[in-house]
Amino acid sequence: MSQISFSDAEQAGKRKKTRREVFLAEMELVVPWKALLKVIEPHYPVAGRGRRPYEQVMTAEHGRIAAGCLAHARRKFDELLRDNGKSAVATEALQRIARIYRIERELATLTNQERLARRTAVTQPLWEELHKWLRLERARVHDGSATAKGERPVGPP
Structure with missing residues (x-):
């Protein structure tokens, strides 16, 4: 982790954190993300050319529409x-x-x-x-x- 300057530290406290940032910070305390990724990554399937399987499914058939979330x-x-x-x-x-x-x-x-x-x-x-x-x-x-x-x-x- 790199050290931040005093001015950066002062500015960081002034900006309002989004709900996403607050949630991710809380989750990082519960489950350290980088440590979890190290455990999961070797088992996560990777399709050809390094793309995830989902991308292949969406392009497999002509006319298939991504639903979105x-x-x-x-x-x-x-x-x-x-x-x-x-x-x-x-x-x-x-x-x-x-x-x-x-x-x-x-x-x-x-x-x-x-x-x-x-x-x-x-x-x-x-x-x-x-x-x-x-x-x-x-x-x-x-x-x-x-x-x-x-x-x-x-x-x-």
């Missing part, structure tokens, strides 16, 4: 709202995502067949509306904006 998109909208204080797009996105999460919690107790039927009838239209709305909003914002970063993982390009 709603949790990542939701987090970006949450950060946008928290950092900027007010964002109509972030507020609307979080409300729409919350509606989907609420329904998914209700579906957890159903059988697989019942859950599939309810997802097709109730959740799928909400996903389609969310995706359509996000594509419209995405067309309105600059590529480098915080809003664009939140919208990127939700739908295919």
